[in-house]
Amino acid sequence: MSAPPPASLAPARPEVVTERYPPRRPRWIELATSADHKVVGALYLGAALSFLVLAVIELVLMRVQLIVPESTIISPEIFDQLLSAYGATAVVLFGIPLVLGLIAYIVPLQIGARGTAFPRLGALSFWLYLAGGITLYASFLYRPPDAGVNPLPPLADTVFSPTAGVDAWIAGVGIAVLGFVLFAINLLATLHTRRAPGMVWRRLPLFSWSATVIGYLLLVCGAVMVAACAMLLIDRQFDGVFFDAGEGGSPILWQHLSWLFFTGAYLVVLLFAFGAISEILPTFSGKPAFSHRTIAGALAAIGVLGPLAWMQNMYTAPIPVGFTYFAMAAAVALAVPIGLLLFNWIATLWGGSLRLRAPLLFALGAISTMSFGLTGELAYSVIPVGWQLDSTTAAQADTYYALVGGAVFGGFAALHYWFGKLTGRTMGEGLARASFWTLLVGIHAMAIPMVLAGLDGQPTDIYKYYEIGSLDEYNLIASIGSFVLALGILLTLANAAYSVRNGVEAGADPWRGTTLEWFATSPPPPHNFDLVPDVRGTEPLRDIRESVRRRTETCEPPSPLEQPRAADAAADAPEDSSVA
Amino acid sequence: MLAPLARVRNSLVLAAALAALALAALAPAAHAVPFAPEQGHSPNADDTTTVYWVMFVIAALIVLAVNAALIAAVVRFRHRRGREPARVRAGRGIQPRAGVALGALAVAIFVFGVVFTARVRDVEPSGPEGLEAASVRTAQLGIEPPAGEPQPLRILASGQQWLWRYEYPDGTFSFYELVVPVDTTVLLTLDSTDVVHRWSLPALGGKFDAVPGRDNQTWFRADEEGTYEGQSAAFSGPGYATMRARVRVVSVPEYEAWLEQQSADIRAAQTAVQQRIQQLAGQGAAAAGQAAEVGQ
Secondary structure (H helix, E strand, C coil): CCCCCCCCCCCCCCCCCCCCCCCCCCHHHHHHHCCCHHHHHHHHHHHHHHHHHHHHHHHHHHHHHCCCCCCCCCCHHHHHHHHHHHHHHHHHHHHHHHHHHHHHHHHHHHCCCCCCCCHHHHHHHHHHHHHHHHHHHHHHHCCCCCCCCCCCCCCCCCCCCCCCHHHHHHHHHHHHHHHHHHHHHHHHHHHHHCCCCCCCHHHCCHHHHHHHHHHHHHHHHHHHHHHHHHHHHHHHHCCCCCCCHHHCCCHHHHHHHHHHHHHHHHHHHHHHHHHHHHHHHHHHHCCCCCCHHHHHHHHHHHHHHHHHCHHHHHCCCCCCHHHHHHHHHHHHHCHHHHHHHHHHHHHHHCCCCECCCHHHHHHHHHHHHHHHHHHHHHHHCCHHHHHHHCCEHHHHHHHHHHHHHHHHHHHHHHHHHHHHHHHCEECCHHHHHHHHHHHHHHHHHHHHHHHHHHHCCCECCCCCCCCCCCHHHHHHHHHHHHHHHHHHHHHHHHHHHHHHHHCEECCCCCCCCCCHHHHCCCCCCCCCCCCCCCCCCCCHHHHHHHHHHHHHHCCCCCCHHHHHHHHHHHHHHHHHHHHC | CHHHHHHHHHHHHHHHHHHHHHHHHHHHHCCCCCCCCCCCCCHHHHHHHHHHHHHHHHHHHHHHHHHHHHHHHHHHHECCCCCCCCCCCCCCCHHHHHHHHHHHHHHHHHHHHHHHHHHHHEECCCCCCCCCCECCCCEECCCCCCCCCCECEEEEEEEECCEEEEECCCCCEEECEEEEECCCCEEEEEEECCCCEEEECHHHCCEEEEECCECEEEEECCCCCEEEEEECCCCCCCCHHHCEEEEEEECHHHHHHHHHHHHHHHHHHHHHHHHHHHHHHHHHHHHHHHHHHHHC
């Protein structure tokens, strides 16, 4: 009780005095020209959620086709176009940008920065991404891409895909990923140079820590994909032979490069969800993270080991068997950091006082859903299982478990958690709960029959299947499940759209958070903080709250060390009372 | 006011959960053993099934443990008035211990994986009922048996949009349906004449890619006569979903008879084509002349 407070404290109470700035120009010009990380983040989020709607429509159309065997509702050509657009949209235009949007908005606030290191680079990254998305979708006006989720040469060559759709795919994905690389440069520079005083790496909030790992991942994997897209474009348009086996090139090379990127993209989504969960669980259980250091270490280990397992997707390719052992070693080793994360999350919940609000609910859903996907991934990483089940709907269901768990449940957990900070209003709890249960029913109803169909040998990406065994039942249930899943996604999107204007006022800190983004107003002013506090631990805002509470609630005489400060406070006191 | 609303909400939640369970239960009901892979009919497929079940049990245990812990935490530690969270952090030593346990699991899975991958890749010799000429000694995929040794039955499977073509040792070929003798080691070399295809026949071992310019290999030894269905598993264009494969396993005499018949049929067809070409030679010249005129 009588322990003396530290010598120099963070400010006595949050001093947020900013008034709203009057907009100088029309709002759309402000949005289009702003380099503020919050505007960039909001743009990323808006675009990502719009592309999510497109991805959901494409998924539903493909599942409609697969309701009955040998269906002829959609022609094979149209199905392949939907499939190709869906793959690029789900990963490159929705998954990664959703992650980057929240990172762009939240990370500078969390580390107590007034902005990013290279604000214009951040803005450029968004506009490149949007240009990529438009490039891809503009092809629907002439000829959409049709070479599959991952266009493997020689199928992606001009010989077998002579139309411009594949060029649109390459250009769109290449430009968008180039934007992500620039984003990573800005993010890493910000994280390395703009942290608040006292925020050493070991005190970095876990979401920002996962953002650091994501930044390095995108820098490596994104750059590789940009290069691969350039090579494929050269092959197609300028008689290159990078991937042409007949001329000394290698089709396997594209598989290495593209799988490194797709593995990186998968990890970006997962790491983002891991980081957001690691913030949300402590906040809503009222406990600190069970071990900040272990969780941070596990996130870094996943960032290193994960990309090394890229050849896990190539067990069936003609590569030396030693390569596949290497991939299996990296993939199986991931069990250690992921297991530690699961252990630490449950230990963080255990003994807490769980407020089951929407963010926690979605975070628990994310852990539960990802537990299916990640253990499935562990099973597929053992080579014979991979040989048996790779590229069947069983493996696809596993990816759905991981990515719907990460991007949809995890992404929605983060969205509900930070929505109040972004808009000043919280999202409705009723719709959030409805959406949560709908999603939970949907993902299992979709994925379990897909696993069973995959065990019976149904491959992915087919526009029709034959009536063998119970494939028709499985596909019917999976289709119903995907519609339920789509409904759950739309419920949350509707909730967000409604709550932007009509939600309950959030205030600066609706959840009693412990990190610095809750120190700023909601939404924060352009410069984020009038005053950046000193950071002395992993829960800086809680430290501030505690010191305020101590000062206001205890009437102990100030310790000798504090006297000068106390004198200041006494001098301020009359002013305060006159204001009141 | 609030109580009925809460009851309605709770019953909705319950209904949703029951619907999910019902859907989940309905699907596996079609199987005798839920989540069983297709019945294997070759030693490598049997080994694969073993690995699958071991990994399935490990994965299922982890999933059950994680989800049970989550539910238990929510039930036990839900916020109630007056409950104060215990602000505990990890003690010394607990994380290293958890890490070592997980590390041991990972090492065990890796070693298990390597041992069984080698077993699946080991090409076993043909059985007593198999083709005598083809009785390779134990070897690994990709390692050629010495020239003097007994050789396996070598078949080249060539993927093309959207059909498999099989070439037998005597130069005979067939499309779509591969005919092989029972109990005989078949070494399948995969290649492609156009785009990447993926050979997939779950009952007779896993999947392997057919990539242009780069040979790939797999093997099987069918233990029972019958037909086994498979389907190409790498997206290869608009006809991809129709690119199926069938292996018909027959007894050795039947195989030899079939091979003879097939090669006779091919010869007869080639002769017929030759005759037709000669027959058309005169008309052909005229037709070529017409085509040239149309071209101009």
